[in-house]
Amino acid sequence: MIIRYLLAALVAGLVAGVLVTPIQYLKVIPLIAHAEAYENGGHGIEPHDHHQAGLVSSAHAHGPDALGKGRVILAHAPAAGGGEDAGDASLFQSRALGTLTANVVTGGGFALMLAAVALLAGRSITTRNGALWGLAGFAAVALAPALGLPPELPAMPAADLSARQAWWIMTVGLTAVGLYCLILRREVPLRALGVALLVVPHLFAAPHPAQLASPIPPTLAAEFAVASLATGAAFWVLLGLGVGFAMDRFGTSEA
Amino acid sequence: MTTDSRTVAQGATNTRLAAGFFALFLGAFFVWGAGFAHSAALHDTAHDVRHAFGFPCH
Numbered sequence: 640m641i642i643r644y645l646l647a648a649l650v651a652g653l654v655a656g657v658l659v660t661p662i663q664y665l666k667v668i669p670l671i672a673h674a675e676a677y678e679n680g681g682h683g684i685e686p687h688d689h690h691q692a693g694l695v696s697s698a699h700a701h702g703p704d705a706l707g708k709g710r711v712i713l714a715h716a717p718a719a720g721g722g723e724d725a726g727d728a729s730l731f732q733s734r735a736l737g738t739l740t741a742n743v744v745t746g747g748g749f750a751l752m753l754a755a756v757a758l759l760a761g762r763s764i765t766t767r768n769g770a771l772w773g774l775a776g777f778a779a780v781a782l783a784p785a786l787g788l789p790p791e792l793p794a795m796p797a798a799d800l801s802a803r804q805a806w807w808i809m810t811v812g813l814t815a816v817g818l819y820c821l822i823l824r825r826e827v828p829l830r831a832l833g834v835a836l837l838v839v840p841h842l843f844a845a846p847h848p849a850q851l852a853s854p855i856p857p858t859l860a861a862e863f864a865v866a867s868l869a870t871g872a873a874f875w876v877l878l879g880l881g882v883g884f885a886m887d888r889f890g891t892s893e894a
Numbered sequence: 895m896t897t898d899s900r901t902v903a904q905g906a907t908n909t910r911l912a913a914g915f916f917a918l919f920l921g922a923f924f925v926w927g928a929g930f931a932h933s934a935a936l937h938d939t940a941h942d943v944r945h946a947f948g949f950p951c952h
Contacts, residue, residue: 748924790948
């Protein structure tokens with residue numbers, strides 16, 4: 640029975656991953672592509688290499704910069720050559736196919752985790768409450784970390800990747816436990832603890848780079864942060880509804 | 895040879911918890927692979943998704 644329950648959740652997650660892909664293509668992915676034009680200095684946009692830009696051609700200006708930023712730019716360096724994917728390490732020829740695959744895997748992963756939380760908490764996700772489960776997932780996985788680390792575009796300055804990942808994971812974990820205590824428990828001390836857990840991650844400053852100058856126009860970054868959160872909310876509602884529907888239809892929530 | 899009901903209930907709870915943790919870790923593994931792994935192949939494949947979801951990237 641539990642295998643069936645988890646398989647149902649997994650399938651719902653895969654479907655949510657497929658469905659969110661065209662939603663991403665409405666706004667966030669065009670914005671990423673736009674930002675990459677600035678990152679690569681392509682399409683007539685000068686890269687902001689403060690010291691070298693005047694001395695070398697823009698194609699070379701990225702060399703020293705790439706060294707300075709480590710793997711960050713290296714991953715994108717092939718794209719500077721022109722073709723979107725020419726020579727990059729992606730598993731697929733098509734960038735859209737890579738995006739679809741990554742969405743499906745992410746959707747399946749988050750769906751399993753959502754179903755796991757329900758299982759561990761002894762609650763059931765149904766079509767009726769699925770959207771609320773999804774919104775709770777959104778709050779924990781997208782909204783809370785975005786308070787410290789707003790969704791960023793390529794080429795935006797950022798602190799050490801591992802430090803940001805650690806902060807992100809800590810924030811998501813504490814927010815999830817906090818929401819559990821606040822929403823699914825009745826005991827007053829636990830609810831107070833829940834509120835505290837929601838606040839605590841934001842008392843530790845998220846890692847930010849010392850230098851904030853960026854080649855990306857601020858308007859583009861703001862537009863992207865909002866688009867990313869809106870897309871994330873749509874994804875999580877789809878995911879919650881999907882898992883709820885799958886549980887009602889195929890999985891028994893009684894473990 | 896009779897199984898008392900408390901043992902059965904305990905067994906069911908244990909199965910539920912074990913399955914819950916299994917699913918939690920399997921799901922986390924998927925999300926890690928798509929969103930967090932430092933491998934260049936995974937990064938380049940999932941690049942747009944990482945940015946779209948607001949995962950720390952680059």
